[in-house]
Amino acid sequence: MTNYLFKRLGALLPTVAVPMVLLFVMLRLAPGDPAAAIAGDSATSEEIAEVRSRLGLDASLWQQFLTWLGRVVRLDFGSSLFSDRAVSGLVAEHALVTVQLTVLALAVAVLIGPALGIAAGTRRHGLLDRVLVFGSSVGIALPSFWLAVLLIAVLGVVWRVFPVAGYVPFTEDPVLFLHHLALPAISLGLLEAATLFRYSRAGVLDSLHQPFVTTARSMGLPERTVIRKYVFRAAVVPMVTVVGLTAGSLMGGAVVTESIFSIPGLGQLLLTAVQRRDYPVIEGCIFFIAVVYVLLNLVIDLLYSLLDPRIRY
Amino acid sequence: MLRQRFSELVRDRTAMAGAALLGLMVLLAVLAPVLGGDPYRVDPTSTLRPPSASHWFGTDEKGRDLWTMVVHGARTSLAIGAVTTALAVLTGYVLGVLCGYFRWVDAVVMRVVDGLMSFPSIVLVISLVGVLGDGVATMVTGLTVVLIPMVTRVVRGAALAVKAMPMVESTTSLGSRTSWVLLRYVAPEALSVTIVQAALAFSVTVLSVAALSFLGIGLPPDVPSWGTSLSAAQQYFYSAWWIGVFPGLAIVLTVLGLVLLGDGLRDVFDPRSARK
Numbered sequence: 001m002t003n004y005l006f007k008r009l010g011a012l013l014p015t016v017a018v019p020m021v022l023l024f025v026m027l028r029l030a031p032g033d034p035a036a037a038i039a040g041d042s043a044t045s046e047e048i049a050e051v052r053s054r055l056g057l058d059a060s061l062w063q064q065f066l067t068w069l070g071r072v073v074r075l076d077f078g079s080s081l082f083s084d085r086a087v088s089g090l091v092a093e094h095a096l097v098t099v100q101l102t103v104l105a106l107a108v109a110v111l112i113g114p115a116l117g118i119a120a121g122t123r124r125h126g127l128l129d130r131v132l133v134f135g136s137s138v139g140i141a142l143p144s145f146w147l148a149v150l151l152i153a154v155l156g157v158v159w160r161v162f163p164v165a166g167y168v169p170f171t172e173d174p175v176l177f178l179h180h181l182a183l184p185a186i187s188l189g190l191l192e193a194a195t196l197f198r199y200s201r202a203g204v205l206d207s208l209h210q211p212f213v214t215t216a217r218s219m220g221l222p223e224r225t226v227i228r229k230y231v232f233r234a235a236v237v238p239m240v241t242v243v244g245l246t247a248g249s250l251m252g253g254a255v256v257t258e259s260i261f262s263i264p265g266l267g268q269l270l271l272t273a274v275q276r277r278d279y280p281v282i283e284g285c286i287f288f289i290a291v292v293y294v295l296l297n298l299v300i301d302l303l304y305s306l307l308d309p310r311i312r313y
Numbered sequence: 314m315l316r317q318r319f320s321e322l323v324r325d326r327t328a329m330a331g332a333a334l335l336g337l338m339v340l341l342a343v344l345a346p347v348l349g350g351d352p353y354r355v356d357p358t359s360t361l362r363p364p365s366a367s368h369w370f371g372t373d374e375k376g377r378d379l380w381t382m383v384v385h386g387a388r389t390s391l392a393i394g395a396v397t398t399a400l401a402v403l404t405g406y407v408l409g410v411l412c413g414y415f416r417w418v419d420a421v422v423m424r425v426v427d428g429l430m431s432f433p434s435i436v437l438v439i440s441l442v443g444v445l446g447d448g449v450a451t452m453v454t455g456l457t458v459v460l461i462p463m464v465t466r467v468v469r470g471a472a473l474a475v476k477a478m479p480m481v482e483s484t485t486s487l488g489s490r491t492s493w494v495l496l497r498y499v500a501p502e503a504l505s506v507t508i509v510q511a512a513l514a515f516s517v518t519v520l521s522v523a524a525l526s527f528l529g530i531g532l533p534p535d536v537p538s539w540g541t542s543l544s545a546a547q548q549y550f551y552s553a554w555w556i557g558v559f560p561g562l563a564i565v566l567t568v569l570g571l572v573l574l575g576d577g578l579r580d581v582f583d584p585r586s587a588r589k
Contacts, residue, residue: 011427018428019437022458023444030445137576141568143520145527146561149543153550153557252433256524260547270436271528274443282440293431 008301012294019286024068027279028061037277038081055081055279077284082276087284090269095288097167098258098265101188102250104181108189109246113196114239120197121204121235122227132197139194144253148187148260155183165262184261188253192246199242203235210234237308244300248293318505321581328577334570338563342387349381352537361553371555374545379555383563385537390567393449394518397456402511404457405464409507410500412465413472414491423469426462434459438521442531452531456518463517464510471503505582512575516568523564539564 027034035052036043043051052058056067071077077087120129156164162183168176207213208231216226255267262268266285273281322328341348356376364371370379412419429437438455445451475481481498489497525531526540534541539560546557 012431014424014428015431016428018425019432022429022437023440026441027444137572138565138569141516141565141572143523143527143561143564143568145524146543146564149546149550149557149561152547153554157551248431249433252435255433255436255439256528259528270439271530274439274530277444279444282444286436286440289436290432293433297431 008298012297015294016290019290020072023283023286034277078280080281081278087280090281091284091288094264094266094269097263098251098254098267101181101184101254101263101265102247104185105188105250106247108185109192109196110243113193114200117197117200118204118232121201124205136194136197139191142191144187144191145256145260147191148257151183151187167263184257184263188250188257192250196242196246200235200239203238204231207231207234240303240307241300244296247296251289318581322577325577325580327573331570331573331577334566335574338387338567339391341384342391345384345388349384350378352377352381352385353535361549364555370559373542373556374549379559382537382542383559386539386542386560387563389536389538390519390522393453393522394515397453397518398511398515400457401460401514402464402507405461406468406507409465409468410472410495410503412469413476414495414499426465429462430466435521435524439530442525447531447533456521460514460517464514467506467510468503471506472499475499475502509575509579509583512571512578516571519567
């Protein structure tokens with residue numbers, strides 16, 4: 001088991017390393033002088049040189065890479081180029097908000113997607129099935145930010161049921177917290193529900209043809225029991241992977257959603273950093289997201305063996 | 314064989330609905346200069362006008378005709394989508410075939426692919442395009458980098474399957490050169506899964522371009538694009554619902570067309586994974 005854990009962690013290393021190295025390379029190969037861009041239009045050549053040496057851009061590419069690597073390994077991302085705050089603190093602060101939004105959106109997706117998937121899968125070719133399948137195709141084609149704009153317009157501006165933007169910490173007021181995050185969570189989660197729907201429907205259709213289902217039926221069990229005890233259970237295990245991947249893509253989607261609802265999360269931090277070319281902050285955000293991904297994947301694999309006793313490591 | 318699959322595809326009603334939607338959008342994009350007016354013409358005297366006979370979709374916050382913006386937006390989206398998809402699919406296809414055949418290439422390339430695949434692509438694109446600076450070229454570069462792994466992985470799987478087939482073993486034992494085996498057997502067999510991936514890659518590109526320009530990253534603000542139009546809608550939705558509706562509909566119809574077509578292509582070209 002411990003052995004397995006180490007092997008998995010090793011295999012997941014590229015997930016952290018590749019985006020980071022890619023970013024490093026792109027940053028250095030990018031046309032134009034980043035130091036000049038950061039220093040601003042009115043900067044003198046001394047100021048630009050100062051920024052350049054502060055970024056370590058005056059060393060050779062290999063030297064830069066080694067220094068950079070040494071810092072990343074020590075988890076030292078330096079401080080923001082604009083506020084002089086430590087990147088680790090900035091990322092931790094904003095990540096907390098994003099994680100809350102992601103969990104809420106995941107709850108929306110998990111509550112809606114699989115339930116409808118099972119309902120549709122057990123009534124294949126029925127009216128409900130066809131309507132839901134078409135709906136899920138639209139859901140996949142719908143950009144989450146458009147859904148967000150529409151939801152804001154109808155529920156926020158016209159009916160005034162939900163606030164259109166902002167964020168209240170949970171510790172300050174749990175009710176206002178949910179009230180503010182409801183629209184972002186719905187606009188993110190509803191579309192992921194479409195993906196979960198597709199997978200769970202396919203899982204049900206798949207397990208309906210398994211031999212153990214035929215056996216259960218031939219034993220004379222009522223169809224409801226067959227579905228609940230056999231079809232459902234077999235369909236649920238592969239869903240764990242999908243839910244894990246969904247949590248990941250929700251974090252990605254949150255980046256866009258946060259900017260619409262002005263939620264002070266990781267997305268907003270990243271976006272501001274990108275617009276200002278605040279390289280240390282960009283690196284910190286990417287690193288954090290990659291690490292969360294790796295851990296998430298690891299947890300999913302371990303959950304697998306808990307849910308399905310046939311899988312042992 | 315290809316002809317048979319094509320006729321199978323034509324009989325698939327969902328796939329044809331998708332193709333029709335996509336065809337419609339392509340037509341709008343190609344005929345944009347004829348169908349719409351000048352997308353750069355700003356008219357401060359007629360901002361935020363509701364849909365009417367002279368402005369079918371109304372006008373936006375700068376007084377530009379929204380119908381013009383939507384058809385020219387189609388041009389932007391589909392052009393970037395086509396170029397990106399072509400680059401990503403071509404690179405991914407070559408890499409995938411090589412990975413499936415040569416173990417040492419596989420060892421190196423697949424580690425990179427794994428690293429990029431499991432990362433949320435939109436975050437990576439935002440960072441890359443943000444770092445590289447605005448412009449169509451950087452947008453295409455950023456999106457291509459993100460899409461290549463997706464294609465590579467699927468093509469590699471197909472190539473590995475072909476490599477294990479008896480026909481490859483027999484032709485190798487008869488003394489065929491590696492390049493011959495690759496060109497004659499592995500490459501053509503891996504083509505069908507590549508076609509399916511192309512539709513998927515295209516839809517991802519259209520959605521990403523919309524998301525990026527919505528956030529104001531990548532495209533210069535005066536280039537007509539659906540995402541840019543929608544970001545204005547955030548401010549003006551209450552007084553001008555049309556800005557929020559028509560560009561969004563254009564995105565959904567395009568991507569829906571690609572998703573439906575992609576499903577149909579998978580049923581025909583890659584029936585094994587379609588049944589799953």
